[in-house]
Amino acid sequence: MNTLKKLFVLLMLAAALPALAANKTAMLAIPSMTCPVCPITVKKALDAVPGVSKVDVSYAKKEAIVTYDDAKTNVAALTKATTNAGFPSTVKGQEKKQ
Numbered sequence: 001m002n003t004l005k006k007l008f009v010l011l012m013l014a015a016a017l018p019a020l021a022a023n024k025t026a027m028l029a030i031p032s033m034t035c036p037v038c039p040i041t042v043k044k045a046l047d048a049v050p051g052v053s054k055v056d057v058s059y060a061k062k063e064a065i066v067t068y069d070d071a072k073t074n075v076a077a078l079t080k081a082t083t084n085a086g087f088p089s090t091v092k093g094q095e096k097k098q
C-alpha cells in the first residue's frame with residue numbers, strides 16, 4: 001500500500017513536470033549569413049537573450065535552432081536580437097519541448 005502511494009506521487013510529479021518547464025524551440029531562417037563567421041555573431045546575439053538556453057546555428061542551412069523558456073522570452077525577441085546584430089531573421093517553425 002505504501003509503495004503504491006509512493007508510485008502514485010511519482011506519477012503525479014512526472015505529469016506536472018512538462019507544465020513547469022515551458023521550453024520551446026524555434027527555427028529561424030537567416031538568409032543573410034554569407035560566410036562561415038556569420039553564425040558566430042548570430043549565436044552570440046541569441047545566447048544573450050534572457051531565457052535562451054541553447055542555440056544551434058547552421059551556416060549551410062542558413063538557419064538557427066533556438067531553445068528558450070517561453071515564460072521569459074518569445075520569437076519576436078529572438079528575431080529582433082539577430083536583426084540588431086545585423087542578421088534579419090524570420091520564424092520558420094516552432095515547437096513545444098518538455
Ligand SMILES: [Cu+2]
Binds near residue numbers: 033034035036037
Ligand atoms: Cu560572415
